[in-house]
Amino acid sequence: MRSASGAPVRRIRGGRARRLRAALGMRTRARRGASVPKCDYCGSTILFGGKRDGEFRFCNDRCHQSGVLLAVSRQVPDNLVQQQVWSVHQGRCPRCGGTGPTDVHVSHRVWSALVLTSWASRPQVSCRRCGMKSQAGDALFSLVLGWWGFPWGLVMTPVQIGRNLVGLAKGPDPTKPSPQLEKIVRMSMANRALVTGSGKPDASSS
Ligand SMILES: [Zn+2]
Numbered sequence: 001m002r003s004a005s006g007a008p009v010r011r012i013r014g015g016r017a018r019r020l021r022a023a024l025g026m027r028t029r030a031r032r033g034a035s036v037p038k039c040d041y042c043g044s045t046i047l048f049g050g051k052r053d054g055e056f057r058f059c060n061d062r063c064h065q066s067g068v069l070l071a072v073s074r075q076v077p078d079n080l081v082q083q084q085v086w087s088v089h090q091g092r093c094p095r096c097g098g099t100g101p102t103d104v105h106v107s108h109r110v111w112s113a114l115v116l117t118s119w120a121s122r123p124q125v126s127c128r129r130c131g132m133k134s135q136a137g138d139a140l141f142s143l144v145l146g147w148w149g150f151p152w153g154l155v156m157t158p159v160q161i162g163r164n165l166v167g168l169a170k171g172p173d174p175t176k177p178s179p180q181l182e183k184i185v186r187m188s189m190a191n192r193a194l195v196t197g198s199g200k201p202d203a204s205s206s
């Protein structure tokens with residue numbers, strides 16, 4: 001398994017990696033009908049670039065690293081996940097401590113320097129107010145710093161600003177947790193299980 005820079009990936013080897021592959025394979029086969037590729041972690045549409053891992057796609061390294069846990073997390077029992085998802089959704093915002101509903105809000109930014117352009121979509125678990133604050137901040141950030149690269153700065157700056165505006169105009173359904181929130185909660189549960197349980201790197205066994 002190749003990981004760009006991911007420590008979490010390194011932890012998963014041998015049998016676990018094969019199981020991971022199988023889970024990833026099943027997942028992508030089921031959703032192959034879609035024409036526009038989406039990041040399998042944060043759900044953002046991937047227009048240009050992105051990271052491939054087998055047939056799995058992510059918008060950037062950060063989502064790729066998190067996405068590896070996604071497969072492991074499928075082993076966490078559904079009823080436990082549902083319980084936790086709803087308690088996060090109905091609970092207080094982890095950023096500002098205000099009232100919920102708490103859900104995933106993705107903000108998008110881009111910056112450029114001459115021939116280099118870097119863009120990322122960042123999911124954040126928070127209330128809608130905090131989500132909108134990040135989206136407005138990233139829109140402004142991109143508006144100022146996005147343009148100064150050729151050609152991608154000129155292409156991606158309107159894209160990232162547009163995505164933030166879409167997010168600002170319409171948030172996730174406040175009456176129920178989004179699928180993205182379920183994914184993220186599921187993964188944090190899996191991560192906790194890995195760290196406290198069988199989280200030892202199995203490289204030591206060779
Ligand atoms: Zn992503």
Ligand SMILES: [Zn+2]
Nearest residue numbers: 093096127130
């Ligand atoms: Zn908040």
